[in-house]
Amino acid sequence: MDELQQIARGLTACLCSLEVLQPLKWLVPTLGCEEVTLDGRKYRTIKQVGEGGYSFVYLVRELPSTQCPDPPPLLYALKKVLAASSEQLKEAWHEIEVMRKVSHPNIMPLLRHATLPAQGEGGAQQCIYMLMPLFQEGSLVDELERKQAVGSSLSTQEILSIFLQVCKAVQALHRQNPPLAHRDIKPHNVLLQRAHSSQSVLARSGGSDGSLHDSDNADAQEQLLQGNEAGASSSNRAAHSSAAGIHAVLMDFGSTAAARITIHNRLEALAAQEDADRHCSAPYKAPELYDVPSECQLDERVDVWSLGALLYFMMYGVSPFEQVLNEAGGSLALAVINNKISWPQASTHSAHLKSLVQFCMESRHQKRPSIDDIISRTRQLLE
Template identity: 30%
Template sequence: MGCYCTKETIEINGRRFYVQKRLGEGGFSVVDLVEDETGKTFAMKRILCHATEDEQMARQEAEFHQNFNHTNLIPLEEWKMLKYSGRVPEVVLVLPYYRGGTLQDEVERLAKQGEHMSEQRLMRIFKGICEGVRALHSASPEPLSHRDMKPGNVMLDDRGTPVIMDFGSMAVAKIEIKGRSQAVALQDTAAEKCSMLFRAPELFHVESHCIIDEKVDIWSLGCVLYTLAFLQSPFEPVYQRGDSLHLAVLGRNFKFPENSRYSEGLHDLVSSMLVVEPMERPSISWVMDRVDNLLQDLENRV
C-alpha cells in the first residue's frame, strides 16, 4: 500500500476507501479507482444528486444491486448517500474493479488488430450475458429490465466471464403507458439512458397507449450478439452515414457481411431477436435454448 495522506478518503460503514484516480465519466456519474485499507482495489461509482428525484433513482440503483447474487451480475460491495456543505450530494456505489475492461474494449481491440472471436468463445460469452439477463427477467417480486444492454456495459473478469454492470437504466420490466405525457416521459428517459445503437424500436417512439416490457432487452441482445461477431452494431453503418437511425431500426435495415465466418445458426439467432414487433420477439429462455443448441453443435464439430 502507498501513502494515503494526500488522497481523498471516503468512509462507508466503517471502511475507508482512498481515491486513486478517475477511471471514467458519464452523463450522470463518474467512476473512480479506489483502494481500501487492505490495498484491495474497487471501482467507485459516484452519482451526483441535483434533485430529490436523482437521489431516489440512485438509491433504487443500489437496491437493484442488492437483489441479486449472480455470477453474471456485478455485485455491490458497499454504498452510501453522502451529503456535503456547499456541494451537491452524491450516492457512491463501491463495485469490483475488473482489470480486463469491458466487452467494448475487447471489440475495439479485435477490430484494431484485424481479428475476430471464435464462434465458440463468442457464444460462451453471450450465454453468460443471457444468464444475467434471465436473472433480471425472473426477479421477484417483479421482473426487471436492464434497458441498456451493450458491450460497454459488460465487464470481463479474470477468467473471461461476462459480468453485466450499470444498473442506472434498470426498471420494472412491464410498464403500462396510459396517455401521451407518460409516453413522452419514457421516451425522454430512454433517449437519456438507453444507447441509440442498441435501443429497441418501441423506445424510439413510445405509443400513447401501450405496454413496454422486458422484450426491449431481447432486441438489445440481438445487437450485442451481432456486435461481438462483426465488431460493430448492426446499425452502425446507418449511424455513420448520418441517416435516420430510428427509420433504420423500424425497417430492420441491417445485413450480415457476405464474408461472414459464422454459422447460419448464429445469423438466425440474431435475426430472431431483431424483430420490430415486441410480441414477436422470443423470451430469454427461448434465446438460451438456442444458444445451448448452437454451443452443442460447435462442440460436436471439435
C-alpha cells in the same frame, strides 16, 4: 506507478452510468487522494479513471482500519455520485436498490455503499459511493479493440459464452416480481474478467465484506502487481471460469425499471417514448420504444432486442445499424423500426450466429422470444 501500469488494460469502462469516459492517462498522477469510509472500512483513491455527468469513477485500495487491520492488497472500483437534487439522489439510490435486490454471478456485485454529506463538491448536497470489484479487462468494447489491433476477433465459442452469461444476467432481472427490464444493454455495459486474472475470484464472489477469502489469491494479486506473472496461477486454479475462460457481468442499473407497462393513450405513449430516449442508448433500443403505440403493452422483451444488437456487435465490432449512422441523411429510428440490419458481405461467422441475432431482433415485440427462449437456443449452439 508500476502497479498502475500493470492494470492499465481495460479500465476504460469500469462502472455504471458514465456517458463519457475520460481517456486513461496512467502516467499522470491524480491530484489529491481522497479517503472514504464505507461500513467502517477505509479506502483511498489512487486514480480517477472515468467521469460522466455528475458521476466519477476511481481506482481505490483499502487501507488498514479498526474493522480490518490487515486488508487484502486488492484494487477496487469506486463510483462517486454527486447529488445536487432530490431527483439525482433518488436515481442513485434506485441503482443501489436494484443491485442489492438482484444477486447473480453475472450481475455486477455491489460490495459496499454509503451516502455522505458533500464537502466542497460544488452544488452537491450529498455524495453517494458505490464500491465494486475491478474488472481489469474492461468492457466488450475494450476487448474487441484489443482484438482488432492485432487483426483478430472473438471466436464463436467466446461470443456464445459471453452472450450466454449476459443472457443469464438479464434472465435474473426478468424473473423478479414484478419483472425488471435493464433497458440499456450495450457493449459498454458488459465487463469482462479472464480466469487467469488475480481479481477474478473477487469479481465472481462479490462477497459482502468486499474481501477475498483466500490468502493465496491475495498473495497472487500482490505478485501480479509487482510484475510476477507466476503469481496469477493460484487465482487461475481458484476461479470458476466459463468454457471460454471469460467471466462476464452486466452493469449500469440506472435505467432499470419495471418491465411491464400498459399504454392507454397517446399521452402515455409519448411519456414512455421520452423516458426511453433518456434511458436507452439509441443503437440498441428496441423499435417499439422509438414509436410507442397509443394502446399497447411494453414488456421485458425490449432487452431481448438489445441482446440481439449486442450479439451483432460481438460478431462485427459495430452496431447493427452503424452503416445508417454513417450515411448522410440516414435515419437510425427508421432503420430500427424497419429492421434494416446491415449484414457484412464477407463474414467468417456461422449462419447459426446470424440466425440467433435475427431470432432476438424480431420487430414485432408481441412475437419476440423470451429470454428463456434465447438462453435455450444459445445453449444448443454451445453443445
